[in-house]
Amino acid sequence: MTVFKRSKRFLANDDGAVTVDWVVLTASVVSLVLVAMAGLKGQMTSIGQKTESWLSSQSINTTF
Numbered sequence: 001m002t003v004f005k006r007s008k009r010f011l012a013n014d015d016g017a018v019t020v021d022w023v024v025l026t027a028s029v030v031s032l033v034l035v036a037m038a039g040l041k042g043q044m045t046s047i048g049q050k051t052e053s054w055l056s057s058q059s060i061n062t063t064f
Helices: 003-012 017-040 044-057
Strands: none
Touching: none
């Protein structure tokens, strides 16, 4: 078998292509989440404090 025929057969073979697609997609999603977490790292304390103060100021109505 010639090199040309082997390379043509190799390029036509698509076994595992879906797995590669999922690995690339998963890696990109994880990367985006890490970038988002790095961007929000400094602001998480202030967001938590604002949420705490808002929740503390709310009252629960126990009578109907």
